[in-house]
Amino acid sequence: MAKPLIINVVELLRWPGTTKEVAVSLDVVDLEFDDSRIVNEPVDVALHLESMSNGISVQGTACATWSGLCRRCVAELSVRMTVDISELYQKELEDPDAYVIDNDQLNLLPMVRENILLAIPLGPLCRPDCPGLCPHCGIDLAESSCKCEISTADPRWGALEALRGVLDDPAE
Ligand SMILES: [Zn+2]
Numbered sequence: 405m406a407k408p409l410i411i412n413v414v415e416l417l418r419w420p421g422t423t424k425e426v427a428v429s430l431d432v433v434d435l436e437f438d439d440s441r442i443v444n445e446p447v448d449v450a451l452h453l454e455s456m457s458n459g460i461s462v463q464g465t466a467c468a469t470w471s472g473l474c475r476r477c478v479a480e481l482s483v484r485m486t487v488d489i490s491e492l493y494q495k496e497l498e499d500p501d502a503y504v505i506d507n508d509q510l511n512l513l514p515m516v517r518e519n520i521l522l523a524i525p526l527g528p529l530c531r532p533d534c535p536g537l538c539p540h541c542g543i544d545l546a547e548s549s550c551k552c553e554i555s556t557a558d559p560r561w562g563a564l565e566a567l568r569g570v571l572d573d574p575a576e
């Protein structure tokens with residue numbers, strides 16, 4: 405358990421309008437991701453806590469690195485991403501999306517972990533317009549072109565086109 409993400413908020417709860425900054429760089433194992441997509445690089449967390457009438461708002465960013473395969477050309481990707489965080493902590497949960505303030509403490513760890521995991525794309529792309537591989541010869545269409553003639557009008561290609569549709573679906 406990463407202690408830097410357990411924040412005592414007695415002062416904040418006493419004085420609405422009070423703020424607190426949390427800026428830490430954590431070892432990835434401290435966040436207990438249990439997810440093979442997360443790369444072993446530091447997780448940088450920068451959060452601004454503010455005491456509100458309905459709880460404590462937590463705004464900021466978390467940076468982490470994930471890896472995966474482009475869903476079209478299967479290139480290996482390793483991406484450092486910055487996730488925007490905007491959450492609310494409450495003593496008594498009124499907002500169904502809020503996290504609980506337990507014992508005058510915010511445990512930011514599960515919240516940061518959840519935000520990072522949700523931000524990893526399910527069907528990653530090496531670039532938005534990645535042309536992918538030729539479904540016939542398998543050549544990488546980003547690097548070269550081939551002479552395969554692919555027409556959906558030709559029934560012989562029907563099965564391949566259908567298969568391509570399946571392969572293009574984001575991996576769940
Ligand atoms: Zn690609």
Ligand SMILES: [Zn+2]
Pocket residue numbers: 538539540541542543550551552
């Ligand atoms: Zn081809």
